[in-house]
Amino acid sequence: QVQLVESGGGLVQAGGSLRLSCIASGLTISTYTVAWFRQAPGKEREFVAATTWSSGFTDYADSVKDRFTISADNTKNTVYLQMNSLKPEDTAVYCCAARRYYIRRNYLEYDHRGQGTQVTVSS
DSSP: OOEEEEEOOEEEETTOOEEEEEEEESSOGGGSEEEEEEEOTTSOOEEEEEEETTTTEEEEOTTTTTTEEEEEETTTTEEEEEEOSOOGGGOEEEEEEEESSSOOSOGGGOSEEOOOEEEEEEO
16 A cells, blocks of 8 residues: 655744655655645645656756755655745645656646645744
């Protein structure tokens, strides 16, 4: 059974940093594309970042480019999202998702999804 479990969320002041973790079980992240999505209250879920370890490809939403970094540790079967220079508009529930093959920005194209972790950025 595949499980994705996120952690690392919390409350941080604007300008601060957080690192989210997505621990996978039941699949090997080196053979998957893993993405982060977020959903703020009253808003649609949006793509944040994705990585395909086997190809080295990464993709970022324009709103987080140069502030967020996605990475993977295959020894821990974990994908991270390092978030720097956080802004109040980054406040959302962040979840990770996994799919075979190519990066996609559509959440529904991911076969496996976690429950999410709350990130709150105060001004």
